[in-house]
Amino acid sequence: MAIQIILLCGLIIFSVLAILLKDLIKAALSLAVASLFLGIIFFLLAAPYAGVFEISVVAGLITVLFVLTIALTKKDGEVKESRIVHLAFPIFFILFIVIDGLVMKSLLQKIPVLPIGPEAGTFGEVLWKQRTFDLVAQIGIILAGVLAVLALFRKKEEDKDE
Amino acid sequence: MSSTILLWTILFPAVVAIILFLIPGRIKFLREIIAVLASGALFYLGFLLFSQKNLSLVSDWLGMGINFDLRLYHFSAFILLALAGFLFLICLYSAVKMQNHPRIREYYGYLFLAASFSFGAVLANNFILLIFFWEALLITTYALITLGLKATSHRTAVKSLIIGGFCDFSMIMGIGLLWASTGTLAMDKIQVEPHGLAAAAFILMMIGAIGKAGAMPFHTWIPDAALDAPVSFMAFMPASFEKLLGIYLLARITLDFFTLRAGSTLAIILMIIGAATIVLAVFMALIQKDFKKLLSFHAVSQVGYMVLGIGTAIPIGIAGGIFHMINHAMYKCGLFLSSGSVEHRTGTTELKKLGGLAREMPWTALGFSVCALAISGVWPLNGFVSKEMVFHGALETGYPIFAIAAWVGAIFTFASFLKAGHSVFFGPRSTEIPKTKESEAPIVLPILILAVLCITFGVYNKLPLQTFIQPILEGKVEAGVPLDFTSHALDLFNPVAGVSILCLIIALGLHFYGWNRGGRKAYLASEPIHNLPVLRQLYDLSEARFFDLYEQGVKFLQWLSKVLFRFIDRPIDYIYEKVVVSIGRTFTGLLQKAHNGQYANYLAWTIGGLVAVVWIILELLK
């Protein structure tokens, strides 16, 4: 219970920070943290599916992308090379992969989600038998994410090319 | 005779007008010949129609009771004949006088168009048809005045148009009221008691009639036109045509359309207008220094006698009024034409510059003298006869004040004509103008014809009174009232005639007093009266057009327009231009300020919106 309260407090604090901070980078980072907390809360509340989603998509991929792109771009659109960026990118990327991997693993193995319904089973079963369609959407999301990365980082590549 | 002749009476002059308009300006004589011949033919047609008496032509026109309805009967035939006669004389006169006018094509065109419209107005037996022709005359009047080619001609033309338009619109209103109350527009079918709305209709139609005739206060364009318009126009329109038409209609109004009782309020209003016109206009005439302008004021003043006569609503008065109309048309036409003759030879009509022309222009002088005496009411000329009848009529109403006004008018009429004649034709020969000679025959002839007519109508007054006037009144007055006015027409030995003659003597005295005072200069003969204490100020004001209703009306219109524009139109526009736009801007500005780009702000709205939606839904569910 205590953990939950801490998480909730963290969630609120970081959410508020995300909202209030005028520096976009800091705001985005706060958002990422908040989302992370939220994902964990979902997870603890036995709503792992939502939790996965929250962490994987919102907290992870997209926020990170934004932090980076914002950090890379000054007001006039020039590329800003800074150390923080170099550090932040690997850190967040690794973090994202680790968390995502852990969550997915645990989800697929042991959690019997969607308890109601004729064929209650493991998440994997549900995912494949009943909610096949969501898989398509997941593929879409991943595709979108990848493509977004490609698109948003192209400027950097271009700059390097030049 | 087929009744289509009536249509041709109207169309023929119109066709002639178009032909005359189309003849190129370079071709000489042809135009004059056609004009004289055509007007002669019309004059002949006038006789022909007069002998016919009753003809009528009805055909469909606009529907709704508005028919093309022409009716010839005694009265209209008489007026038609008179009109045609004057047209003929004017054409004859113009043949020489206007020969070299730069816009001669238009002149004849308008002349015949005006004739066409006048004939139409006289023959019309439907009010709409009447007002159609009646108002159309405004255009020809307008056009003819602009032919004066003076700098102010157009201004005067506009003035005549607006005054005339005002009067005619009043008449439209009157006709409308009459139509609304009687349900018919046929002129021979209407006979109503002037009560209530019908009284209003009477007054409105009366304004139309006396406005055309040029009674006060609708006269003010005439003196201006005297200077700005061709003199033949003055002889043509204000002197003859308009008087004939205006008084014709006034007589029809009082005799046919409405039953005007002697001494009723409406009759008294009419008499007041008549009396006021006589006196005020003659006072203005007296002091004029220009021959034509002097005549023009008389043209106004004399209308007063006619209106007064008809306003008495007593047979002798009415007959006097109508008779005065035809008499006035003759001598005033003659007077204008003789002034034109003088102008033709000397190039001026200013009294100061003229003098002693009688020797060089004897025929003109003779014609002028006869006409001047006729207008002054000297025995045995026609003016005497008709004025006496009017005096009798006025006295019979029981309001001697009107007769007195008429006599005052007579005094100053004579005085002013003594002054005019004295300054122009008699007295010492002016040195300011070179030696000259009598005008050409076509100019002199009409003057002399008119002079002869003046004498004839005076001496043989039986002829006009019995053939023209009496039949008009037949059946219109109470039974038993004598309709033979010839008995005392030239009677010198009755109190009324005595007073009239006394007036003439006073006038003579005044003239010679003024002449003596003015250093024996005839044109200054009116100065003693001009310089009387109160009169002097009034004269000055009137010179400054203070009493000119038109000027005041124009000022009023301009003021009203400004008020309407500034206080109604512009504020409305302001609403579109400024108020709407600024309201839009204000709202937009407020809302835009709310969109300040702060994420926190936006999120707050979102959350707030959510809370509101939840709350509303829960409220609604209760």
Added chain:
Amino acid sequence: MKPETITLLVIFIPLLGALLVPLAGAISFKLRSGWSVLVGGLTTCLSLTLIPQAMKGGEIIWSKGLALGLDLVLVIDPLSIFMSIISSFIGFLIIVYSLGYMHHEDHQNEYYLMVTVFIGSMMGLVFSGNLVFMYLFWEMIAIACWRLIGFYRQKDYVIKADKAFLVTFGGAVVMLLGFILIYGQTGTFNLVDMRGVAISGTAVLLILFGMFSKSATVPLHTWLPDAGVAPTTVTALLHAAVLVKIGVYAYARLFLYTFNIPADWQQGIIILAVLSSLIAAGAATVENDFKRILAYSTVSQIGYIFLGLSVATPTAISGALLYILMHGLAKAGLFLCAGIVIHATHKRDIREMGGLIKTMPITAISFLLCAFSVIGLPPLGGFFSKLLVILGTLQADQIWVAALALFTAVLTMFYLLRVFAMVFLGELKTAAPEKTPSMVGVVASLAVLSVLAGLLVSYPMKLVQMATTHISWWLR
């Protein structure tokens, strides 16, 4: 051909023909001019062939079912035929005049496109017997006008164009709301099915917004004087002949022909009409811009037409319908005269003009004749219309209204003659020769037509009478 076919042709020839104008313009200048004149001429001729149908007096209803009951209904009766003839004829004259007037302007493709669209939409409006289609054509006209008013593209001109568009569009959508209210009451947009239906005061008010804004009646009139920035041909088309008559026509079609409106509202309209007439006449007396004066004069004259229709006695109605014709001819003439003068002197302020009668006599005389017609002097056509309106007003016992209307007529005389005097008389300030024959010819023919319309008034009057009896029949 059957009248229905002719009517469809009359509507669609200009509408579809308009689409070909830019194409023709792309090929050659002359082809486009020829094509526009052909379209205009054909429309006029075809609408003239409907006269026999009008004289028969009956009506023909043609309809084509569309979704949601928004059917295309055409009503071919004396009233619509009368309007279509006037509009197409004056439109045609204006196209001819434009050949000279617009000769050197840019954007001519757009100009002719919009003018033909205008004429086509007008035809559609006149014949449509369905409220929605009426509105549709109504707005199409507004679009055409908007482009045409801002034709010269100066900044303030375009602002004025926007103003005109917004005011008329605003009025029209409010009117649409009124239409829909009626639809809510009757369940149909088809005018033929709604005859004799009594409608509420609210609906009347809403619809009046549309009519007054289009017909430039106080207090929705100020866009019209401002619209004088358009090419003169357009202002002639807008102000005189066609555009401002739309509201009036709609009044006749809706409030006389179809619906029963509450008596109080009728009285209100009468008073508003006559006040509008007076106020605009006052404004015309104060203005100094040639075209603005004429525009205010139009507002004033429209007041008479509304007056005639709203008092709704047969005399007044026929007067008002006749007014549409007479004012169309005369005011188009006045505007086109103004066009010639402005084109020649490059000035618009009448105080800077003068004495032009010496250099352009035909224009001056035409102007004067048309002015006389607008004033209402016989024997010109305007006399009869004004007379009948006023007599009809008196028949309806509206004595003071009639008196005010006559007073306005005096004011009209005053300001129009003032313009004439300041522009054409007096000292010659800017010598300028008359313009091309096509321009002067059109102006002169309009003046002559005004005269002829007065002298031969019984012919148009027959058509008007047919329309009036048709309307009056429904009144009873």
Added chain:
Amino acid sequence: MVFSFIVIPLLVAAFLPLIGKISKKLLPDVLTNAALAFLLFNSILLVKPIFTNGFIIQNLSWLGEKVNLQIALDGFSLFMLFTISLVSLCVSLFSIDYLEHYGHKANFYALFLVMIAAMNGLVLVPDLFSVYLFMEVAAVASYALVAFGLGSDELEASYKYLMLSVVASAFVLLSITVIFGLTGNLSFQAVAQGLQDLNARIVLGVCVAFFIMGFGLKAALIPFHAWLPDAHPSAPAPISAMLSGLLIKVSGIYALFRILYSVIGLSPALSRLLMALGIISVLVAALLALGQKDIKRMLAYSSISQVGYIVLGLALGTPLGIAGGLFHLFNHATAKGLLFLNSGSIQHITGTRNLDELGGLGKKVPITSGTNLVGALSIAGVPPLAGFWSKLIIIIALVQAKAFGYALVAILASILTLWYYLLIQRKAFFGQVREKWQQVREAPFWMSAANIILALICLLVGIFFTPVYKTWISPAAEALARGIHQVLMWGL
């Protein structure tokens, strides 16, 4: 066949980055446009079956085994599919030339196609959670696309968009979860059935409120609109057209009303609430649009205002109102798509979108100017263009439902609408040419072509509104008007 709406764009999108390595321009252009043209063709082919059957249910089997891949197509979905295909085809045509100066066409097209696939998916799935998922897919793609220009404004806008959108998604997800908890199911049919038997009005009410907020934010209803005026103008013009023309309608309006009508059932109270939201949007956004200097910002506010109309019509709930709302949805999609593309043309031509700097382009760029005029007048509801009919139908429906106040405001707001479109016209096109723009030339071929196609659609739909209405609008409106019976009869 129906499944191709999702799969084809996804597949193409997946391969595009690779193809982009081979051919930078030609192949991506051809492939994308061909795919979209195929979809459009496909959607037209589907009209007949829908007309005869009313709906189509398809299950996909994979390797002989029936996998639970189910899609449902009815009149409403088909109408949306058609709209999406039509507008996106025009947008991609436009992009052929427009994307030249952004570069990376392949990436762009890939994201673009993902977004389309997601929208198609959203329209086709009969399942609450799938709706949420596809909504997110489309959203993710759109975040990236909004920021595609990589300027700081674009990124900031995209960030705001993302941040607000996430809030919306969270609430939608929350609501779905609650409904799942209540009924134990997620498919439309089962949920609809389940909710009927359930007496949980309060909870359901809160769920609906979350839906309204979540989807309302996607649809940019006031007061959930704030992200839109930043996001839409920042995106490249084709994406603005997609977002304003389609995305807000699909992930906002379609989702909201599909769920409200077909799953939960629209109660009169809800209808009133949504109408109020709609009318506020109509009015406030119209006023806001009036003050804008940036063409695209003005268009963005206009989108909010027009969405208000659509919601007004749909929320009214009468068959006529629904028809009007849907018709307006279509008309707004085409016309606003056109206008945003057009603003792209303007930017391409002059390099600016600031109204105060533009002026008199009408003479120089007649096609851009003419098509802009058509689009603007259509949205403003000026006949004979398409927008007129839809507004007319909405207002008729309002009056028929005795909602006079709404009708009056809707009418007055259309005057405001015309006002600000006239501002664009006046300041950009209809005036004298500025010195600065003497040398400008008409937009390239494909941009003009896309503009012309959309303009023609606005015009022709207006003129031939009857067949369009009968073919597309009326089946869609019937599907919605049937309420939850529509999904119950699917028999899933």
